[in-house]
Amino acid sequence: MNSYDGHGFHGHILNQRQIGNFELTETAYSPGLKIEKHFHTSPLFSIVCSGTLSEKYQNKFYKHSKFGLIYKPSFTEHSNYFYEKGAKCLILKLPNSVINHLQELGLEVGSIFNFQSNANSVLITRLRNELRYFDQFSYLSLEGIIIELFAHNLRLKNKTTLFQPDWFKDIINNIDTTEINDLNLNKLAEMANVHPVYLINTFKKYLNMTPGEYLRQKKLEIICSELKNTNKPLLDIAYQFNFSDQSHFNRFFKKYLGITPLKFRKLYNN
Numbered sequence: 001m002n003s004y005d006g007h008g009f010h011g012h013i014l015n016q017r018q019i020g021n022f023e024l025t026e027t028a029y030s031p032g033l034k035i036e037k038h039f040h041t042s043p044l045f046s047i048v049c050s051g052t053l054s055e056k057y058q059n060k061f062y063k064h065s066k067f068g069l070i071y072k073p074s075f076t077e078h079s080n081y082f083y084e085k086g087a088k089c090l091i092l093k094l095p096n097s098v099i100n101h102l103q104e105l106g107l108e109v110g111s112i113f114n115f116q117s118n119a120n121s122v123l124i125t126r127l128r129n130e131l132r133y134f135d136q137f138s139y140l141s142l143e144g145i146i147i148e149l150f151a152h153n154l155r156l157k158n159k160t161t162l163f164q165p166d167w168f169k170d171i172i173n174n175i176d177t178t179e180i181n182d183l184n185l186n187k188l189a190e191m192a193n194v195h196p197v198y199l200i201n202t203f204k205k206y207l208n209m210t211p212g213e214y215l216r217q218k219k220l221e222i223i224c225s226e227l228k229n230t231n232k233p234l235l236d237i238a239y240q241f242n243f244s245d246q247s248h249f250n251r252f253f254k255k256y257l258g259i260t261p262l263k264f265r266k267l268y269n270n
Helices: 096-104 120-132 138-162 166-177 185-192 196-207 211-229 234-240 246-257 261-269
Strands: 012-019 022-029 034-039 044-057 060-064 068-072 078-093 113-116
Touching (some): 012 120, 012 138, 022 044, 022 120, 044 120, 078 120, 096 138, 120 138, 166 196, 166 211, 196 211, 211 261, 234 246
Antiparallel strands (some): 012 022, 044 068
């Protein structure tokens, strides 16, 4: 296990500034770059300014594109893959004093969270400005932006569960427990006794994705678990998840995770 703390984060540094105890780095990552499992000794905000990347932690995969925001507490083990066009990110290392202040405000700082939201664009622009225009007020400005980022994204996180109607929670639970191959939009709408269009709008409202996108994400999580935790032949896994052949399986997997199932198995089982 490696600790990669600072020094470009395995990317090319475009801009970097130390503002009080904050370290703010603008970094470019090469297309196809893979960063093996590692951790950082400081809590970090990673904000995607352009491009696309995927990140794995706790046996789950997340895909991030422009305006995606990822927060990781200290010593969070994760790995990364950067897609064909690479990515540019803002990486903000948070000092302990700010973490303590956030805890005093009652904000949760011990858990990973990540959100894909256009609303992050305003805060991202303000962070980038602090890289370019440094004065005696920059530290206070940065601390205020960080509090806003936590508050805004934790509010989104609470929205996904706090106000969900009971029938929608039941559907989510059924997706998590039902055979994934048997589910589609019409089947879910029938289970929920609602119109398919209403179901689509409800998914977008609470999860910021369509039912199809959610089903695909769950399917990918199960497939990744099969690849990592079993020795099943790839063709058997392809047939298990209703792919017509291994080529079809490879195209699907690579489209959403950027690598083939075989490369994934080799990468994460080493």
